[in-house]
Amino acid sequence: MPTPIDPARSLLLTDLYELTMLDAYRREGMEAVASFEFFVRKLPPCRNFFVAAGLEQLVDFLENARFTDEELAWLAGTGRLAPETIERLRAFRFTGDVDAMPEGTVFFADEPVVRVTAPLPEAQLVESRLINLLHFQILIASKAARMVLAAPGKILLDFGLRRAHGAEAGLLAARAAWLAGFTGTATVPAEPFFGIPIYGTMAHSFVQAFGSEREAFEAFARSRPRALILLIDTYEVEAAARLVVAMAPELEAQGTPVQGVRIDSGDLAAHARAVRAILDEGGLSQVKIFASGGLDEQTLARHRAEAVPIDGYGIGTSLTTSTDWPALDCAYKLVAYAGEPRRKRSEGKATWPGAKQVWRRYENGVMAGDRLGLAEETLEGEPLLVPVMRGGRRVGPLPTLAEARACCARQLAALPEPLRGLEPAAPPYPVEPTTALLALAERCDRLQRARAR
Amino acid sequence: MPTPIDPARSLLLTDLYELTMLDAYRREGMEAVASFEFFVRKLPPCRNFFVAAGLEQLVDFLENARFTDEELAWLAGTGRLAPETIERLRAFRFTGDVDAMPEGTVFFADEPVVRVTAPLPEAQLVESRLINLLHFQILIASKAARMVLAAPGKILLDFGLRRAHGAEAGLLAARAAWLAGFTGTATVPAEPFFGIPIYGTMAHSFVQAFGSEREAFEAFARSRPRALILLIDTYEVEAAARLVVAMAPELEAQGTPVQGVRIDSGDLAAHARAVRAILDEGGLSQVKIFASGGLDEQTLARHRAEAVPIDGYGIGTSLTTSTDWPALDCAYKLVAYAGEPRRKRSEGKATWPGAKQVWRRYENGVMAGDRLGLAEETLEGEPLLVPVMRGGRRVGPLPTLAEARACCARQLAALPEPLRGLEPAAPPYPVEPTTALLALAERCDRLQRARAR
Numbered sequence: 001m002p003t004p005i006d007p008a009r010s011l012l013l014t015d016l017y018e019l020t021m022l023d024a025y026r027r028e029g030m031e032a033v034a035s036f037e038f039f040v041r042k043l044p045p046c047r048n049f050f051v052a053a054g055l056e057q058l059v060d061f062l063e064n065a066r067f068t069d070e071e072l073a074w075l076a077g078t079g080r081l082a083p084e085t086i087e088r089l090r091a092f093r094f095t096g097d098v099d100a101m102p103e104g105t106v107f108f109a110d111e112p113v114v115r116v117t118a119p120l121p122e123a124q125l126v127e128s129r130l131i132n133l134l135h136f137q138i139l140i141a142s143k144a145a146r147m148v149l150a151a152p153g154k155i156l157l158d159f160g161l162r163r164a165h166g167a168e169a170g171l172l173a174a175r176a177a178w179l180a181g182f183t184g185t186a187t188v189p190a191e192p193f194f195g196i197p198i199y200g201t202m203a204h205s206f207v208q209a210f211g212s213e214r215e216a217f218e219a220f221a222r223s224r225p226r227a228l229i230l231l232i233d234t235y236e237v238e239a240a241a242r243l244v245v246a247m248a249p250e251l252e253a254q255g256t257p258v259q260g261v262r263i264d265s266g267d268l269a270a271h272a273r274a275v276r277a278i279l280d281e282g283g284l285s286q287v288k289i290f291a292s293g294g295l296d297e298q299t300l301a302r303h304r305a306e307a308v309p310i311d312g313y314g315i316g317t318s319l320t321t322s323t324d325w326p327a328l329d330c331a332y333k334l335v336a337y338a339g340e341p342r343r344k345r346s347e348g349k350a351t352w353p354g355a356k357q358v359w360r361r362y363e364n365g366v367m368a369g370d371r372l373g374l375a376e377e378t379l380e381g382e383p384l385l386v387p388v389m390r391g392g393r394r395v396g397p398l399p400t401l402a403e404a405r406a407c408c409a410r411q412l413a414a415l416p417e418p419l420r421g422l423e424p425a426a427p428p429y430p431v432e433p434t435t436a437l438l439a440l441a442e443r444c445d446r447l448q449r450a451r452a453r
Numbered sequence: 454m455p456t457p458i459d460p461a462r463s464l465l466l467t468d469l470y471e472l473t474m475l476d477a478y479r480r481e482g483m484e485a486v487a488s489f490e491f492f493v494r495k496l497p498p499c500r501n502f503f504v505a506a507g508l509e510q511l512v513d514f515l516e517n518a519r520f521t522d523e524e525l526a527w528l529a530g531t532g533r534l535a536p537e538t539i540e541r542l543r544a545f546r547f548t549g550d551v552d553a554m555p556e557g558t559v560f561f562a563d564e565p566v567v568r569v570t571a572p573l574p575e576a577q578l579v580e581s582r583l584i585n586l587l588h589f590q591i592l593i594a595s596k597a598a599r600m601v602l603a604a605p606g607k608i609l610l611d612f613g614l615r616r617a618h619g620a621e622a623g624l625l626a627a628r629a630a631w632l633a634g635f636t637g638t639a640t641v642p643a644e645p646f647f648g649i650p651i652y653g654t655m656a657h658s659f660v661q662a663f664g665s666e667r668e669a670f671e672a673f674a675r676s677r678p679r680a681l682i683l684l685i686d687t688y689e690v691e692a693a694a695r696l697v698v699a700m701a702p703e704l705e706a707q708g709t710p711v712q713g714v715r716i717d718s719g720d721l722a723a724h725a726r727a728v729r730a731i732l733d734e735g736g737l738s739q740v741k742i743f744a745s746g747g748l749d750e751q752t753l754a755r756h757r758a759e760a761v762p763i764d765g766y767g768i769g770t771s772l773t774t775s776t777d778w779p780a781l782d783c784a785y786k787l788v789a790y791a792g793e794p795r796r797k798r799s800e801g802k803a804t805w806p807g808a809k810q811v812w813r814r815y816e817n818g819v820m821a822g823d824r825l826g827l828a829e830e831t832l833e834g835e836p837l838l839v840p841v842m843r844g845g846r847r848v849g850p851l852p853t854l855a856e857a858r859a860c861c862a863r864q865l866a867a868l869p870e871p872l873r874g875l876e877p878a879a880p881p882y883p884v885e886p887t888t889a890l891l892a893l894a895e896r897c898d899r900l901q902r903a904r905a906r
Contacts, residue, residue: 008620020653020654020678162585166585166619170585171466187469188465188467192527200471206474210483220477222477223476264799326618326779327616334657337661346686347720349717
């Protein structure tokens with residue numbers, strides 16, 4: 001069934017309860033200003049930090065958030081909402097404020113990454129898609145940053161489209177990975193959409209379709225690709241490497257010198273060493289070795305420790321699905337309504353009340369600790385949340401993706417040494433609530449208990 | 454940056470090498486008919502079977518696959534492809550055949566799920582998106598089926614949109630879960646797109662926005678939701694359950710009887726027992742208990758073994774990201790070109806050559822073993838791949854999603870007992886290659902070795 005509604009842009013792409021709650025808010029006149037904050041509850045054991053990402057897609061979503069007539073006609077037909085609520089939805093525009101950490105900022109558990117301040121129904125309705133957009137790019141950028149730190153000086157390419165969870169995931173994973181420092185991606189639309197460099201070689205099916213590897217390599221060279229990278233593991237890796245050496249003079253003579261080989265199976269380190277020796281002996285020491293197939297940051301770190309002669313990596317599944325930790329425990333929680341701070345106290349899921357800010361101190365260019373306080377406080381250090389939208393419009397152009405990438409590189413360079421490794425840093429990075437925040441949390445609890453009586 | 458190209462439908466949503474290879478295929482006149490097969494290489498240790506899903510989206514993609522003028526203008530501008538190749542892309546239509554297992558069919562490692570037979574460039578170009586579409590829904594349907602088997606008789610709802618990897622993942626996860634036997638989803642567009650029942654209650658922010666739980670519950674009842682399900686864990690679960698008992702008579706008198714409560718945090722089993730006792734004592738034994746928050750099939754099975762009084766589950770992250778195994782080792786491989794079988798021999802990734810079929814035998818209604826053979830063979834049992842497209846058009850209407858769901862239910866009912874559990878079945882389900890297939894694989898290897906000399 002073709003989908004008449006574009007799920008990526010439709011405001012209908014939400015959880016049903018968001019609409020049901022709007023119905024009740026309207027009846028009850030609950031339309032005062034609310035503040036919601038998006039944050040991640042916990043650092044997984046296999047992450048030492050997170051990287052903020054996805055803000056550009058969020059702002060784009062908020063600026064364009066509206067229902068189409070078809071959507072409202074369908075919704076009205078279900079009889080689930082009062083006709084007055086349908087009319088409110090027809091007029092729906094996001095008119096609120098957004099404060100957020102710029103993309104590329106390193107952050108930690110419990111720190112607000114995005115704060116939305118808007119009439120309660122607006123701030124509520126955008127919840128599901130807001131989390132959906134922020135969570136995924138943060139997940140991938142945080143994973144990609146580990147790979148970038150594990151393989152300094154290496155070419156890192158995103159090969160993950162096919163195993164990504166759908167079209168949007170494939171495309172946005174390419175964006176998040178580049179933001180975090182990847183060299184590029186194989187996913188074509190990443191170039192026209194985001195200006196990300198794209199790369200590609202050949203598939204096994206290409207080699208197989210020809211009668212032999214030699215014929216396939218010759219044909220590929222005749223098509224004059226931007227870079228002649230030959231896939232050498234369709235049959236036997238070392239035999240194919242010797243074939244590359246044998247073919248190199250004629251390919252060079254035709255003006256298409258071999259620039260690299262790619263190995264996609266077997267023991268990549270052992271193959272790379274053998275292939276490097278064959279290429280070097282054959283006078284092809286300038287030919288680069290690329291590896292792909294089941295790679296993650298642990299393999300990259302091991303290869304680095306063992307000085308495996310691989311120049312570049314194509315990384316797919318482990319990057320675009322964040323295989324070791326495919327979802328973060330994130331939330332978008334009400335922290336104030338109608339000028340009053342609010343706090344959820346559910347077991348293991350208690351939240352900090354009030355609109356908050358994060359201040360970061362640096363010592364000699366290295367992150368030295370964050371304070372989590374109330375937005376109205378003034379503390380030492382760099383405030384991480386900055387104004388992004390006011391009255392439903394962006395306050396100015398967002399940083400470009402290239403700027404966000406540069407921001408992320410600076411942040412990664414400022415990480416304390418223990419956080420740069422793949423193992424859990426001990427002690428973890430210090431994030432301290434301020435006295436004012438602690439006092440407010442206590443006051444909220446007392447107030448709520450009094451009301452419950 | 455708004456995206457002028459719809460990534461979910463664009464043929465540009467592919468890996469760069471697919472386009473580069475097309476350039477070479479055109480130059481070389483490599484346009485004979487090829488067969489590619491999609492399969493999963495291995496069962497993960499935490500899966501005993503897979504469920505076929507995603508075929509409808511694939512067929513829709515193949516029938517509509519074409520480049521827009523904007524896409525081609527951009528591609529031409531990159532200078533990566535010869536002008537003749539761009540013209541070929543302009544005329545691109547998928548004209549091939551597809552044979553596939555119907556959605557809902559249970560399958561195993563190495564069994565072809567979808568076979569594409571088309572001129573080589575067509576079959577090649579659709580590779581990346583084909584894998585992207587099939588992999589994700591198979592992943593989620595296979596995960597959801599475990600939950601369905603672990604919790605017979607329970608209401609199972611998909612709550613996973615917010616943590617799903619993007620918009621398409623959220624929507625297609627709802628589809629795959631329902632196909633596998635879930636009761637419904639919270640994701641709104643799943644109803645208009647796919648006819649899936651949608652459900653929803655209220656969020657913590659709703660409760661928090663009001664001064665007290667009592668006010669929030671009263672307001673929610675006034676909005677006359679289809680089912681009055683009250684969220685009782687914003688502050689203290691048992692206190693809120695007693696509040697529900699106290700409020701029940703007035704809610705009943707207003708014509709909005711309480712139908713259920715939802716618990717979303719803490720020790721769900723312990724809370725459910727305490728809440729059940731409070732409700733029963735208060736005369737509310739008909740009120741259902743729903744649980745959500747960090748659930749997976751292991752918890753469902755434990756709850757079942759311990760007879761925890763929970764009637765329905767909202768399952769999010771573990772379902773829509775398949776947290777324990779977020780990607781399958783699947784592939785789409787060339788198995789024949791121009792009438793000749795092809796085989797990849799890469800270490801650990803060798804593939805079976807030739808167009809294949811799977812025959813399944815049943816004994817007393819239980820799956821008794823599969824044979825993997827050549828499509829031209831005739832074997833005992835039910836052939837699982839059936840014609841789906843011929844000459845680029847579907848041969849007839851595909852089964853509806855409801856029919857696919859019924860097919861999946863029948864298949865799950867026919868699973869051998871050891872495969873129904875959550876632990877790895879030993880021995881695994883038998884899938885035997887035929888003598889003809891083994892002989893062909895050997896012949897391919899001999900041929901390729903001879904050519905390499």
